[in-house]
Amino acid sequence: GAGVSQSPSNKVTEKGKDVELRCDPISGHTALYWYRQSLGQGLEFLIYFQGNSAPDKSGLPSDRFSAERTGGSVSTLTIQRTQQEDSAVYLCASSWTGNYGYTFGSGTRLTVV
Amino acid sequence: GQQVMQIPQYQHVQEGEDFTTYCNSSTTLSNIQWYKQRPGGHPVFLIQLVKSGEVKKQKRLTFQFGEAKKNSSLHITATQTTDVGTYFCADTYGGSQGNLIFGKGTKLSVKP
Numbered sequence: 001g002a003g004v005s006q007s008p009s010n011k012v013t014e015k016g017k018d019v020e021l022r023c024d025p026i027s028g029h030t031a032l033y034w035y036r037q038s039l040g041q042g043l044e045f046l047i048y049f050q051g052n053s054a055p056d057k058s059g060l061p062s063d064r065f066s067a068e069r070t071g072g073s074v075s076t077l078t079i080q081r082t083q084q085e086d087s088a089v090y091l092c093a094s095s096w097t098g099n100y101g102y103t104f105g106s107g108t109r110l111t112v113v
Numbered sequence: 114g115q116q117v118m119q120i121p122q123y124q125h126v127q128e129g130e131d132f133t134t135y136c137n138s139s140t141t142l143s144n145i146q147w148y149k150q151r152p153g154g155h156p157v158f159l160i161q162l163v164k165s166g167e168v169k170k171q172k173r174l175t176f177q178f179g180e181a182k183k184n185s186s187l188h189i190t191a192t193q194t195t196d197v198g199t200y201f202c203a204d205t206y207g208g209s210q211g212n213l214i215f216g217k218g219t220k221l222s223v224k225p
Contacts, residue, residue, distance in 0.1 A: 033212055042217040043156070043201065056212060091155060101146055101158030102213065 002026075004105035006092050012111045013082055021077040021108045025094030032075050033102065034067060035091045043091065049075065050097070082112045117142070117204050119216035127224050132189040134219035136202035143205040145178055145185040146213060151198040159187075192223050 005024040013019050025032050034046040045059035049069040060066070064082075069075040079086055089109050093102035118137045126132050136145065144163045148156040160169055162178035162185060169176045175188045189196055199220045203213040 035215075043215040045212050045214065048212040059212075093156075101161060102148075102156075103158065104155040106155050 004092055004094050004103050006090075006105035006108050008108060009106065010109045010111075012113060015084060015112055016081055018078065018080045019082055019110065021079075021090050021092075021110070023075045023077070023092030023094075023105060025073065025075070025092070026103055027073075028096075029094035029103070030072070030097045031095045032069055033093045033095075034075070034077050035093065036088045037091060037107070038088045046077070046090075079110075082110075084112045086110060087112045117202055117214060117216040119202060119219050121219055122217065123220050123222075125222045125224065126192050128194060129191050132192050132196070132221055134187050134200050134202075134221075136185040136187075136216055138183050138204065140183070142178075142182050142185070146203045146205075147176060147185075147187055148201045148203065148215075149198050150201065150218070154198075156201060189221075192221070194223050194225055197221060197223050 004026055007022045011019055030051045032049040035043040036046055037043050047060055047067045048056040064080045067075060067077045077090060087110055089107040091104050091107045093104045095102045120135050124132055144161055146161045147159040149159055150156045160176050162176055165182050166180045167178040173190045177186045179185060185202055187200055199218040201215050201218045203215045205211055205213060
């Protein structure tokens with residue numbers, strides 16, 4: 001597609017429920033990243049996929065968070081047993097291999113009540 | 114871990130005034146990328162600096178990379194209300210194919 005697409009744009013969930021966030025990167029971009037941005041804060045790295053290599057999961061805050069990328073394209077970020085501190089905007093980005101600028105999606109605003 | 118520090122955290126200017134944000138690191142930076150995030154929006158890539166001492170311009174925006182590759186700056190000449198937003202610098206972590214480490218950003222507000 002023309003840009004990075006994320007869905008849903010907004011998600012309200014009850015504490016303890018699982019959620020899945022989807023990212024559809026720009027076609028041909030081999031690298032895909034997930035970041036989290038709390039209200040008024042900076043961008044916190046979560047996970048990074050590069051081609052067929054094992055993902056860099058070093059930023060995942062707990063084992064409740066997981067992500068996969070199927071067929072080198074679409075990615076899903078799953079948060080199990082959501083907590084209120086998980087409330088944030090989850091941003092997905094993609095880029096070409098190497099030192100290229102990221103193209104971010106519009107994000108999913110997650111609210112845990 | 115590797116960090117990039119941005120100052121100031123906030124900057125309020127009158128329209129027409131200049132604005133500068135600084136990005137500093139205690140270690141040598143690989144490359145520096147700059148992003149702009151409008152209120153309610155997502156970060157948008159502005160530019161990448163690679164070489165020591167590099168200077169790049171985009172209309173009223175001037176980007177510099179320090180000689181020692183430990184700092185960078187973004188300068189906006191004669192700010193306009195359309196410049197409002199948060200400006201982030203980011204360093205490539207772990208080499209040429211690593212993820213970006215973002216600074217906490219400088220939030221710019223412009224009074225018309």
